[in-house]
Amino acid sequence: MINNKLIESIREYEEEAFLLNYDLADNPELPSKEYRSSKKIQELLEKHNIKCEGNYCDLETAFKGEVINKDAKYNIGILTEYDALPGVGHGCGHSASAAISVLSALVLKGNENLINANVDIIGTPDEEDKGLKVPMVERGVFDKYDFVIMAHLGSKYSIPNWRLIAFETHEIEFIGKESHTAAAPWDGRSALDGLMLSIHAIDMMRKMMRPGVIIEGIIQEGGISPNIIPGKARAKYTFRSTDASLLEKEIRPWLNNILKGCALATETTYKDKIFDYPFSDMNYNETGSEVIKSVMKENNIKFLDTPDADGSSDIGNVSYRCPAFHPSIAITDEWVPLHTSQMVDLVKSKKSEEAIVKGATVILGFISKLLDNPEIINKMNEEFKESLKQS
Incomplete structure (x- = not known):
């Protein structure tokens, strides 16, 4: 099983992901100004032989990293956010979210021989203000992917796939x-x-x-x-x-x-x-979301099964170009609202490390389950195509 090997490999790379989170959290950068953050992430990826293209889509702080490139049927995208909030810092947890995506990419690169898919990691800046995934959508960046995924932070309960408005x-x-x-x-x-x-x-x-x-x-x-x-x-x-x-x-x-x-x-x-x-609202894909639920159950991640739509993000626009998944990982069992100094403190604390491991576990478990069962990918994409007819 691909799944077990990937989950076991998290330990090999997790310390670098933890350090990345702490570094970004201590040096927050505003939307579209994430020059240092983007550079730090690319440097870590390239250290592990993941070739990166900066200034991606003519966006100064965007990038694309080629994690796995082989003659494979499926294309997978891992998205990465790293902008902070004015006056607050990483109150939305994007420093840890970036660490989750990077950790997932490093594990996949280290197990490239097991992965029968092409995998990219895409740095998508400025989610908090302009929403720069939208011009990337308009340029067709996400059209080639069978699915994309990233993990966000939350509190009290994890969420298999965020319903966005x-x-x-x-x-x-x-x-x-x-x-x-x-x-x-x-x-x-x-x-x-x-x-x-x-x-x-x-x-x-x-x-x-x-x-x-x-x-x-x-x-x-x-x-x-x-x-x-x-x-x-x-x-x-x-x-x-x-x-x-x-x-x-x-x-x-x-x-x-x-x-x-x-x-x-x-x-x-x-x-x-x-x-x-x-x-856009989230084009919610039930087939893929059920897979994420199964990954959370298997790894004892407590989650809220059917959350109400309660937030907005530019990944909603992506979800109308390919199946997109946006699980949320609880950093604490207590309720702590996003965009607050309390969330910043949690992101800078040791609690972030458990959340980063859980987030990578969800992404890697999701990818491995789909590659082990390609009929689910086909079903997921059929549901996606049908959703576009109804929208």
């Missing part, structure tokens, strides 16, 4: 005409009035949304002085849904009508721009 951010701006609020208000048109009216209208829209839709926003600019009618006002809104098509087909047209109506009512104009890349 679609996400997009809108930057809304109203443009009016400045004037003195007392001397000549009739010469002005308040951009803030247009924005405030739209905020109330969006709140009314929110009440009518389908289950699974989340709408939140903030005012970024509302004027410069109470005695000046604001000529410009800005807000940023996020829209999430368990179904990406709802954002495109229902919410965007409704939002456009709201902004148009509020501009007409206040004799202002408006701009609405989608900020960076919209994230």
Whole structure:
């Protein structure tokens, strides 16, 4: 069995993965600025004869490592994230997530003779802000793979495959005409009035949304002085849904009508721009997810069987190009929210080492089960193709 050999080999490489996590956690880098992190990961991979291509897809901190290249039927991708959060650091655990992916790649490279597949490790930067997997998706990077996988961190329970929700951010701006609020208000048109009216209208829209839709926003600019009618006002809104098509087909047209109506009512104009890349929901693959559950059971990893969709990531976009899997590994049995200093402390602690080993165990166990049973890969891909017909 491939599985036993791979799991046993984790011990041979785990210390280097632990050190990588600690190094990245102590030196967090912001999205799209992960120059040192990307370099450190590539250096470790190349130390183990995994040839890396930097500046991948013309993204400065992205890379592709060729783990195994042979005349094989199946192509496998291991994804790697390594960006941190502003003001927090690795509160999403990407330092440990990167270590999990790298550890999995090193084990596979060390057992290359057992692996009847081509395997790449792909460094995908800037998940926390822009979502740079999306332009990689648009360039067809993931189209050749039979499946891709990466592990994230979580708490309390591990999750076999994260159910993600679609996400997009809108930057809304109203443009009016400045004037003195007392001397000549009739010469002005308040951009803030247009924005405030739209905020109330969006709140009314929110009440009518389908289950699974989340709408939140903030005012970024509302004027410069109470005695000046604001000529410009800005807000940023996020829209999430368990179904990406709802954002495109229902919410965007409704939002456009709201902004148009509020501009007409206040004799202002408006701009609405989608900020960076919209994230898709997760095209959830039941066949592959059941395999991950079996790996977790066999390795005594406590998991939540049917979690609700509760987060967003650009791997959702990848999941519409090939079967994509995003298991979450609990770093503690207690509930600790992501994006917090508590999670940073856990990532920097010895608890991270157990999570890294568990994450690599899940990825390697998943890959070995599929290669031992290629009929499951075929079934997985049939389910994927059918899902695209229904989306």
